[in-house]
Amino acid sequence: MVVEIVEVGPRDGLQNEAVVVSTDLxxxxxxxxxxxxxxxxxxxSFVRPDxxxxxxDAEAVLAGLRxxxxxxxxxxxxxxxxxxxxxxxxxxxxxxxxxxxxxxxxNQGTGTAAAMATAGRLAGQAKDAGxxxxxxxxxxxxxxxxxxxxxGRVLDLAAQAHAxxxxxxxxxxxxxxxxxxxxxxxxxxxxxxxxxxxxxxxHNTRNSGYANAYAAxxxxxxxxxxxxxxxxxxxxxxxxxxxxxxxxxxxxxxxxGHRTGLDIPALLRATALIERTLGRRTPALxxxxxxxxxxKATTQQ
Amino acid sequence: MVVEIVEVGPRDGLQNEAVVVSTDLxxxxxxxxxxxxxxxxxxxSFVRPDxxxxxxDAEAVLAGLRxxxxxxxxxxxxxxxxxxxxxxxxxxxxxxxxxxxxxxxxNQGTGTAAAMATAGRLAGQAKDAGxxxxxxxxxxxxxxxxxxxxxGRVLDLAAQAHAxxxxxxxxxxxxxxxxxxxxxxxxxxxxxxxxxxxxxxxHNTRNSGYANAYAAxxxxxxxxxxxxxxxxxxxxxxxxxxxxxxxxxxxxxxxxGHRTGLDIPALLRATALIERTLGRRTPALxxxxxxxxxxKATTQQ
Numbered sequence: 001m002v003v004e005i006v007e008v009g010p011r012d013g014l015q016n017e018a019v020v021v022s023t024d025l026x027x028x029x030x031x032x033x034x035x036x037x038x039x040x041x042x043x044x045s046f047v048r049p050d051x052x053x054x055x056x057d058a059e060a061v062l063a064g065l066r067x068x069x070x071x072x073x074x075x076x077x078x079x080x081x082x083x084x085x086x087x088x089x090x091x092x093x094x095x096x097x098x099x100x101x102x103x104x105x106x107n108q109g110t111g112t113a114a115a116m117a118t119a120g121r122l123a124g125q126a127k128d129a130g131x132x133x134x135x136x137x138x139x140x141x142x143x144x145x146x147x148x149x150x151x152g153r154v155l156d157l158a159a160q161a162h163a164x165x166x167x168x169x170x171x172x173x174x175x176x177x178x179x180x181x182x183x184x185x186x187x188x189x190x191x192x193x194x195x196x197x198x199x200x201x202x203h204n205t206r207n208s209g210y211a212n213a214y215a216a217x218x219x220x221x222x223x224x225x226x227x228x229x230x231x232x233x234x235x236x237x238x239x240x241x242x243x244x245x246x247x248x249x250x251x252x253x254x255x256x257g258h259r260t261g262l263d264i265p266a267l268l269r270a271t272a273l274i275e276r277t278l279g280r281r282t283p284a285l286x287x288x289x290x291x292x293x294x295x296k297a298t299t300q301q
Numbered sequence: 302m303v304v305e306i307v308e309v310g311p312r313d314g315l316q317n318e319a320v321v322v323s324t325d326l327x328x329x330x331x332x333x334x335x336x337x338x339x340x341x342x343x344x345x346s347f348v349r350p351d352x353x354x355x356x357x358d359a360e361a362v363l364a365g366l367r368x369x370x371x372x373x374x375x376x377x378x379x380x381x382x383x384x385x386x387x388x389x390x391x392x393x394x395x396x397x398x399x400x401x402x403x404x405x406x407x408n409q410g411t412g413t414a415a416a417m418a419t420a421g422r423l424a425g426q427a428k429d430a431g432x433x434x435x436x437x438x439x440x441x442x443x444x445x446x447x448x449x450x451x452x453g454r455v456l457d458l459a460a461q462a463h464a465x466x467x468x469x470x471x472x473x474x475x476x477x478x479x480x481x482x483x484x485x486x487x488x489x490x491x492x493x494x495x496x497x498x499x500x501x502x503x504h505n506t507r508n509s510g511y512a513n514a515y516a517a518x519x520x521x522x523x524x525x526x527x528x529x530x531x532x533x534x535x536x537x538x539x540x541x542x543x544x545x546x547x548x549x550x551x552x553x554x555x556x557x558g559h560r561t562g563l564d565i566p567a568l569l570r571a572t573a574l575i576e577r578t579l580g581r582r583t584p585a586l587x588x589x590x591x592x593x594x595x596x597k598a599t600t601q602q
Contacts, residue, residue: 142593142594144591147593148594175593176590177593177594179553179554179557180512180515180557181556181557181558182556182557204586205586206549206552206553206586206587207505207511207545207546207549207553207585207587208549208552208553210508210509210511210512211511211512211515211553213512214481214512241590245508248508248509249508251507251509252480252481252507252508252509252512253480255480255482256480256481256482256483257482284508285505285506285508286507286508289477289506289507289542290445292443292448292476292478292507293443293449293478
């Protein structure tokens, strides 16, 4: 099957990094990802620079990109952010509503219901402006402050995403506590309340991320977030760690006959850039080992 | 469902470590694993000490264990090893046949067919001696020297495992190149050629190991190998890295309602011992993050 991998390295990947990455390097990173075949990239957030200083250059990053084949996406939490995103020419806004009140308050200063009301308003404004809208339900599988999250709250938000005319709903395991059985159950349940396409977002905090990705696809999700090198985290979730890595996910999917449009050696070049920039290894594993299958030139020797 | 996790940390986990672990520490490691609920543990190999020096103390390790509730297993490759294992009182021998000729020659000095003939002879002798026999098919999903392995070779070996009256057949992804779709296909195909219980053995070399574990269970495998902390490797496979980690696997399975009989905090104590002993962090992730779900005492504050 065709699997759409949404590259979130430039936004979710970088937002929690202590090393401030220059605008030029961010643009180069996005360009390498596009060259590797990424056709939908979350490039930045339009949020308060004092809250997420790494992404304070959102306008400059967008201005530096000339990628007609790529759908650029940006995270937006309020009207001011949406106006900035619109002015910067993003193709898609990623609206986020966190399913638990405590985490929602820490993430965006208000509880879940009020955040959803805001998202609904923003969705209407974005659609009127010709911007694609995706609604991400954060902490859909667990909250770092409240613990388990009632799936009923997630289903309620998914139904509202449908009602406000979003183009897609995303179930985000912000802190890496989802497991394949739970993913399967929740994706199936969400399909009962909405006909919107379902995207899933997994962190590999406890080594369940890739298994969750497969479970999501088996359950009917059509798109998966992943970050180059598996970089990532959340500034407002304690000890949240990296996303699943684009190259490791694509490698497995390709070996199983799925198509992502991504080129693995080109993805590894993007990861190499980000490792040089951050000055450390990323959690992705493909670059640490030998290619497989072994290139023909080697096996024929 | 009930999932049997076979703990392979003391054998597959340690065999490739440069730090030579003392016999006393190995015994303590096995005891901590048993205390965590492990009921089947591959404790050592009876192979040539010059080839695998880490496990040269196989007899002493067995002699130091008094674990009536635990099935002790040991890897054996020839008659001499089987005699040693029998004298040491192991409950089970793990016979290994590598599915590709080149890797088989490097691993045990002979091609696949000859290795299978030896394994058949050893199986008969072990059964006569009242020792349980499991036959592991190595490199079942790919070879570090030849590349792709014809599934027909694996099926042929699985059928022979059945014919020689082994108690179980194990599909081993020795170098971490299996992916969930391939696992599912191969496990289903093996079930067509044998009614033996199927165990699977995955390395997380390219981040596909946990997804493979779930695919194996969905396909009908009833047991999975895993190592405490995800330690491991193979001395004769270049750049092979760790097994899937017992605690990360058990944590996910438990959250999905499966039962393993393992206690996560107790497993983390075994991993802590091995991390202190090896002087480094292991690839397992659970110990690096917060427990989840959050203990009630915390959420009620």
